[in-house]
Amino acid sequence: MTAYEVAVRAAASLGEGPTWDPAADRLIWVDVLGSRVHTYDPATGRRTVRTTDQHLGAAKPRTGGGLVLNLRDGVGLLDPDGTFRWLHHEPVPGRRANDAAVAPDGSLWAGTMRYDEAAGGGTLSRLTADGAVETVLPSVAVSNGIGWSPDGSRLYYVDSPTRRIDVFDLDGERAVNRRPLAEIEEGAGFPDGLTVDAEGCVWVALWDGGAVRRYTPDGDLDRVLLLPAPRTTACAFGGPDLTDLYITTARIGLDRPHPVSGSLLVVPGAGKGLPQPAFAG
Template identity: 75%
Template sequence: MTAVEVAVRERAALGEGPTWDSREQRLIWVDILGSRIHTYDPAGGRRTVMVTEQHVGAAKPRAGGGLVVNLRDGVAVYDGIDGFRWLHREIVPGRRGNDAAVAPDGALWFGTMRYDEAPGGGSLSRLAPDGTARTVLDSVAVSNGTGWSPDGRLMYYIDSPTRRLDVFDVGEDGLPLNRRQLAVMDEGFPDGLTVDAEGCVWVALWDGGAVRRYTPEGNLDRVVELPVQRPTACAFGGADLTDLYITTARTGLEAPHPLSGSVLVVPGAGKGLPQPLFAG
């Protein structure tokens, strides 16, 4: 039986986006509706919390220092030199930033969604290191997990209401081609994802109370049952990238589990991949 432990006991409304920062040896995660960026050092137990300007969908380490963040009105940087500055601003009433990921080439892929989750109200865009932004997928409902195979030749993507895990080929320009279905979830809704060193895709199931692992062929080969109803995303971390961290939510639940909103961890769950830094 897989051992699930509590890494950070918290009451986050919508915990999301765990990312392992290898430079600082810490976990970064956000509470979207709480407008907070959290960090956690598992070796020393140190935690920090930063309040953001707006609802924050994701926060990722940046090669030049600080964090790149996907906010309600666009993408910005928090760093120790300039403090806060926008990289790409696109104000759409009723819409906010959601999950984001850094590609092997250092570009940031950032998703959006409407607060009412209306179909077609969201998008997935790419912010290149030179600051050029391009919408790659429009007519998305809830843009969520995005990740790449170990060799960078495949891109995985989730639009949660579809209940699908999709896969693309990656072209020479870094853009996705040939979208196709890899797997369909029969319980809950797929949310955030991470790809391990074997090329398998781990998917957190919102309202499914579990994390599932799918092979590159789309076969379900492992299920980690959780004590909470709404896991949101997962990422490998720790010094050897073998611990699976899982963020969770309590928003919308009439009687949330006492651990809803906390960060859970499955020690020794597998072997993760080092996460690229945003190069912009």
């Protein structure tokens, strides 16, 4: 078993989306079905919890402060003073937000999925600061992990039921030439959230796999972190040096969840992450 620590002991139904906010030296993560945005300052131990009016898939920092939220009915902006407004409002019955990530150019790539996880019911879209929306993938099942190579030439993406981490080439703002980078074998779980490290390797959390795996840019598996919580959901590097790997977990659907299921875990000194840009809006 991997040497890990419990950064925040919690009982999140569906912990997701860890993101290091360098401007505030804190980690942001969400409980999707608990409709909560959590923050954690590892230097002081200070924590905050904010409840949203809807289920949310992700919360990311903005360049001017505050957060951009991938919510059930669209993408919204939360100002530092608590003021909320919609950037893009598009409610679809039976659909909710899932994972999202900020691209090197400051745009938000936001995923959706149906509550019943029906094939083709989800999307991946790109949103700019002025609220312009471009549909990147119009028909996915469970839109999950999103990340970019260090040089910005590649996009990594997970539609969980496919059991694959896919890679695209980036032609300007367009993602082209989709192909598999790696496939998760039967019985090892489903790929969920991911992050890319400074060496260009892809770390992916495995739902029902109790693990985080690291794949090289060529798709070779070169490291496995085994964890006691079976539903590991996402991972991100954080801390002042971006060397600590934070991992979110879930309790939903488990008859006998492990005591740390739903908590935020951390593996100190796991590697070296990339600075994550803030949303330009």
